[in-house]
Amino acid sequence: MKKPTASKKAIGLKYSVGSAPEVVAKGFDSLAEQIIAIAKEHGVLIHEDDYLSDFLSRLDLGQQIPEELYHVIAELIAFSYVLQGKFPENWQSPSGGVNSQA
Numbered sequence: 203m204k205k206p207t208a209s210k211k212a213i214g215l216k217y218s219v220g221s222a223p224e225v226v227a228k229g230f231d232s233l234a235e236q237i238i239a240i241a242k243e244h245g246v247l248i249h250e251d252d253y254l255s256d257f258l259s260r261l262d263l264g265q266q267i268p269e270e271l272y273h274v275i276a277e278l279i280a281f282s283y284v285l286q287g288k289f290p291e292n293w294q295s296p297s298g299g300v301n302s303q304a
Contacts, residue, residue, distance in 0.1 A: 212237040213258040213277065214246075215267065222266040223275050228259060247282045 212234035214227030229237050241248060254274065262269070267275055283289070 210234040211259050212241075213255055213256045214241065215258070217275075217279055222269075222272065223237070224266045224275075225258065225261045228263065230259075232242075247285065249278055249282075294303055 209230045212227070212229050213225060214237060215223040216226040217223040227237050238248060254271075257271070258267070
């Protein structure tokens with residue numbers, strides 16, 4: 203018996219300082235592919251996590267993420283900033299140097 207294939211999902215979040223991230227895009231299958239392609243075109247970092255995307259796909263457009271996800275989403279946002287070379291002012295690296303970027 204052939205196992206059904208899971209549909210591809212894409213959920214876009216937007217974060218503004220002072221508020222919880224909110225769902226700004228979501229789609230399945232070919233729409234998910236389009237969302238991912240547009241995100242890549244604009245330099246948006248993509249994170250693949252089946253469990254997280256399953257949970258986020260249940261949220262409505264414009265809905266903020268629930269408090270239970272604050273920690274995991276905050277870690278992903280912080281990691282994406284580091285990957286882009288963005289650090290908070292006066293951030294001290296593990297090697298002991300202080301970042302001079304704003």
